[in-house]
Amino acid sequence: MKNNETLMELRDVRVRFPVGADWRGKAKSCVHALNGLDLAVRRGETLGIVGESGCGKSTLAQLMMGLLAPSSGAIFRARSSGSWFGSGMQMVFQDPQSSLDPRLPVWRTITEPVYVQYHNPVRERRALAEALAEQVGIRGGYLDRLPHEFSGGQRQRLSIARALSSEPDIVVLDEPTSALDVSVQAQILNLLVELQGSRQLTYVLISHNVSVVRYMSDRVAVMYLGQIVELGDSQEVLNHPQHPYTRLLLDSVPRADRPLQEADGGVGELPDNRKLPPGCFFFDRCPYAGDGCQVPQRLEAKASGVEVRCHRV
């Protein structure tokens, strides 16, 4: 069920982290993690977020989850039908080991988001745990076990069950398969697709793995130095990349998890995000840089419907 209803919108969002301190405890400089991000999440879609390490993907996830406040800009959320303190957001992390409490039987962990809000009795909690476990392919009889008694893939299934327990509107998937064996990665992705169909979920999928994003996403946002440089239909963006950075990123697959200069034989380093370039952020690494690139670039819709932050496209 995809439509154009916006569940969450970020407008010109910036996040700065003060770093270093002088003898008075005053920050010496700032890391500019997000630099004017405009993005909307639509109900029922999977929105993929890609970009190399350090471009701001995790900062964006924390912002969406409400774990971090923007330094400037605004975030709008549609009124939630789900719960988790009313935010309607849940997250599935890369490492299922650390998102499940090692001392608690899993039925407790996977129903915790609901219990925190409603304090439901044990019988009800167990019944919910069993129903959720069944939906993610874990037999109800195993729910008294501790997380370490499950395999990595099963633990990720349990983390997904936990995320679904409060019936969130949006689930942020932060590298949901990258800590798993290759053999179970596809099973988890298929499970996520199935659940999206049966529960009308909206996903924000953060990944440096372009094949995962290609398989899962309806739209893709490509991030560079805390900005979106290309945004649109995922097949269009991934099959016909227009921004020079998107092309470079796709050319470096499957090594996009490393800084690009290692993967592509030397186009320069990711600029220092304590001092932002005055014009196009990609200027120093761009093979097409020239006139008109020394001024800040705007994200603009091109004929294909894809938005691109480059005046030369």
Ligand SMILES: Nc1ncnc2c1ncn2[C@@H]1O[C@H](COP(=O)(O)OP(=O)(O)OP(=O)(O)O)[C@@H](O)[C@H]1O
């Ligand atoms: N708490 C913090 N204090 C200072 N700098 C931070 C903090 N959190 C993130 N950063 C910096 O902000 C920038 C964006 O980081 P972020 O973790 O969002 O990137 P990322 O794209 O998720 O990278 P990765 O894929 O490696 O997780 C990086 O330069 C990072 O060092």
